[in-house]
Amino acid sequence: MQYGRDGSGAAGGRGGRQPGAEEVAAALASWRRAGRLPYTAAPGLPGMRLLGGWHSVNGELLSFTLCTGDPYAPGGPYVSVRTALTGDDLRGEVLSGLDEVIEDERDRLFDLTGLDEGDGPRRARLAERTLLVDGVPVPARLRVEEPGEAGGAELWAAQLTLHRPRGEVGLTVTARGLPAGSAALAATGDLGPYLAGRALLLEDQEARRAAARDGAGAGGAEAAAPVGLEAHRRLAFGSMERSRILAEQLSSGRVPRTPRRLRADDDRDLWEEAVRQQMRLASESRQEADESVTSMVNHLGWLAERADWAIGTEDGRQAVEETVRHAVFGSEVPSLRAQQAWHAVWSDLRAHESALEDWLAAWERWRRARRRRH
Secondary structure, three states: OOOOOOOOOOOOOOOOOOOOHHHHHHHHHHHHHOOOOOEEEOOOOOOEEEEEEEEEEOOEEEEEEEEEEOOOOOOOOEEEEEEEEOHHHHOOOOOOOHHHHHHHHHHHHHHHHOOOOOOOOOOEEEEEEEEEEOOEEEEEEEEEEOOEOOEOOOEEEEEEEEEEOOEEEEEEEEEEOOOOOOOOEEEOOOOHHHHHHHHHHHHHHHHHHHHHHHHHOOOOOOOOOOOOOHHHHHHHHHHHHHHHHHHHHHHOOOOOOOOHHHOOOHHHHHHHHHHHHHHHHHOOOHHHHHHHHHHHHHHHHHHHHHOOOOOOOHHHHHHHHHHHHHHHHOOOOOOHHHHHHHHHHHOOOOOOHHHHHHHHHHHHHHHHHHHHHO
């Protein structure tokens, strides 16, 4: 896992280019010609209508996601319906399981409101139900998750397949504030209200961010120069915890997902603070300081993935301290050999396995020397 200025790993990051009305219309027309339409919650559910997203590969549209309800309310009502091609039409893409679909919904609310409902997996009920689709009962698989220790709403998700004369489509439904399996679905060929709702939501989010910025800068004072190495340390410990968690998820066969508590927006501010302090203490340019912080964060993140002692031990805490001091001051710390070995690895990420072994071996020699001293 590699980290950069935005504080997120390769698998992280949200947003991106928003589709325009002409693009959506063209995509919808291509589906119409193929005898397909996207699905949404049937009329009657209160709240906004939103285009939640779409996904294409090599210019071919694979899915639409249409949402209805109150996007800000943890208790709903809110229903998201993803209409996707199935089988060979997916061009190798894999649809998420129901547990990941529900975690995606918790991520959506966190990104929008900052409310962290806690990390899964949770206690869940699995069931076979029928959902009404265009007024016809269709068999579906359901997963209902209970609220976690941090509270929150009960969520449910369902997946079902529609067999159409010109091919199958898969529907994935996620719902808040509705009884399990109660959401009725209907096809729609009018995406205008969903595009308009998306635009309104984006405008509202920008207005909220602007208000937050104005509130933070109400005093009109320049940001104080950062003091000490606390920003470096916080970035280091955060990257180590993220790396360890993601590595454990991968080894257990789960989809890697950074816990929401480690995805706070202030990571970017923390990174900026560390870069400014690096510039001041190491007399580096902004680009040089950013590169130094990036190398330090990745060094400790890689160490956390590969050394079981790196987190939660005195050795691990001392490794962070020495790596920070070496990155900022170039100090000849006791782990200097490991720091130098890391520079060889980081300068060429295609480094031979032997370079990684040398780096880890240098850390092990450092640990043995610490034990002799203490």
